[in-house]
Every structure is written in structure tokens, then in C-alpha cells.
Amino acid sequence: MIDWNKNPWKTLSEEKIYENPWISVTEHQVINPGGGKGIYGTVHFKNLAIGILALDDEANTWLVGQYRYPLDQYSWEIPEGGGAHGTDPLESAKRELLEETGISANSWSEIQHMHLSNSVSDELGIIYLARDLSFGESSPEETEQLTIKKLPFNEAYDMVMNGDITDSLSVAAILKAKVLNLIP
CATH class of the missing domain: 2.20.25 (N-terminal domain of TfIIb)
Incomplete structure (x- = not known):
């Protein structure tokens, strides 16, 4: 055995x-x-990978589009970023959502822990569901040239299913939300 x-x-x-x-x-x-x-x-x-699936009461979500240098292509993703080990991952998630989209949330749920490429790396990702949203101005980092897209969750799900969203945190978040029927 x-x-x-x-x-x-x-x-x-x-x-x-x-x-x-x-x-x-x-x-x-x-x-x-x-x-x-x-x-x-x-x-x-050296950091955790943090992803946030933001959902409003009408079942809309927000994607962030950006050119990903390692892939040499444009990518649509849920808001994401890094969180220092030893820092509360939820605080990192709140910071990233606000920074990339200008969105704040009053309700947070952790929906997934995952290893992003366990054949070569130890990178751990944590995904949160953010609800009860309020809106302000985004303030992306200098290295981020972002496009923010609001769309119905089911359109984001279709983008995963037809291969338009390939980012692992985004795929996992959207599929998990669909499977667990987390959409209002």
C-alpha cells in the first residue's frame, strides 16, 4: 500500500x-x-495569489483585461493580485479589488484555495467572492494598463466555457460560483 x-x-x-x-x-x-x-x-x-469574483444583486460581475507579458497576449480575468505571506489574505483581496476596479465590498466569502502550477511551483491562490458592492475610482499600479468590463455573470461563464478566459484563478472562481449556484 x-x-x-x-x-x-x-x-x-x-x-x-x-x-x-x-x-x-x-x-x-x-x-x-x-x-x-x-x-x-x-x-x-514570495506572495499569495489573490483573486476576487465581485457580484452585484443583478448577477453582474467585473473582469479586468490586460496584456500579459509572459503569454504575449491579452487576457480577461477577475480582479487579481498578490498578497504578502503573513498578511491577512482578505485584506490583500480588499486592496486589490479597490485598486484595480474602484469597487469595495461589505460581504466577503472565501470560495477556493488552489495551487496554480504544482508541477513547478509552490504558488498558492485564494479566491474570494465579494458582494454588497460600492463603487469609486480605480488606481492601478504603474505596471498595469487595465480595461474594466462589467457584464452579466453568465457571459463571464460563457467566456470560460468557450476559452476566452484562460487564467486559472478566473476559471476556478467562475466555475465554482456556477457549480455552487452562488449567483443570485
């Missing part, structure tokens, strides 16, 4: 080969589960 909690990999050595304020990359010399020697590269994220 397999012991699911026992790590079948053996680390022989590790070397941090790159680091910046957001990530570090480590190369590990390993013995794999089959007994062979190899290498494994891992990316450590």
Missing part, C-alpha cells in the same frame, strides 16, 4: 539559481521515484 504522505523523491543537493522580489528559482539534484538521478527546477513565489 502506498503511503500518500511519504515523499518518494530524494534531494541530493539544491542551488538557488535566480531570485527577484517576487520569485526564486532553485535547481535540485534528485533521485526520482524510479531510482534514477535527475534534476528538478522549482519556482518559489
Whole structure:
């Protein structure tokens, strides 16, 4: 019987080969589960990934569009950002929603924890549902050139189903809200 909690990999050595304020990359010399020697590269994220699905009483939501440099393409997403480890993730979610969209919410529910790419990274994402909304001015960061789109939730769901939304936090948030029937 397999012991699911026992790590079948053996680390022989590790070397941090790159680091910046957001990530570090480590190369590990390993013995794999089959007994062979190899290498494994891992990316450590220094922040949590935070996503917010904002819903109003008429079942509208807000997407943020931006050009994503690593993909070399435009992406429609729920409002997202980073939250420092050791900081309350809900406070990070409130900050990101306000910063990117100008929206504040009086009601917050955590709806998902997820690992975003667990074959190479330890990045943890937390998704919140925000309701009872009020509206102000957005103030995106210098690195963000954002388009904000208000649309009925079901249109966002259709965008996931037809592949127009591919961002993992957005896909998970929208599908989870649909499956759990969280839409008014």
C-alpha cells in the first residue's frame, strides 16, 4: 500500500539559481521515484495569489483585461493580485479589488484555495467572492494598463466555457460560483 504522505523523491543537493522580489528559482539534484538521478527546477513565489469574483444583486460581475507579458497576449480575468505571506489574505483581496476596479465590498466569502502550477511551483491562490458592492475610482499600479468590463455573470461563464478566459484563478472562481449556484 502506498503511503500518500511519504515523499518518494530524494534531494541530493539544491542551488538557488535566480531570485527577484517576487520569485526564486532553485535547481535540485534528485533521485526520482524510479531510482534514477535527475534534476528538478522549482519556482518559489514570495506572495499569495489573490483573486476576487465581485457580484452585484443583478448577477453582474467585473473582469479586468490586460496584456500579459509572459503569454504575449491579452487576457480577461477577475480582479487579481498578490498578497504578502503573513498578511491577512482578505485584506490583500480588499486592496486589490479597490485598486484595480474602484469597487469595495461589505460581504466577503472565501470560495477556493488552489495551487496554480504544482508541477513547478509552490504558488498558492485564494479566491474570494465579494458582494454588497460600492463603487469609486480605480488606481492601478504603474505596471498595469487595465480595461474594466462589467457584464452579466453568465457571459463571464460563457467566456470560460468557450476559452476566452484562460487564467486559472478566473476559471476556478467562475466555475465554482456556477457549480455552487452562488449567483443570485
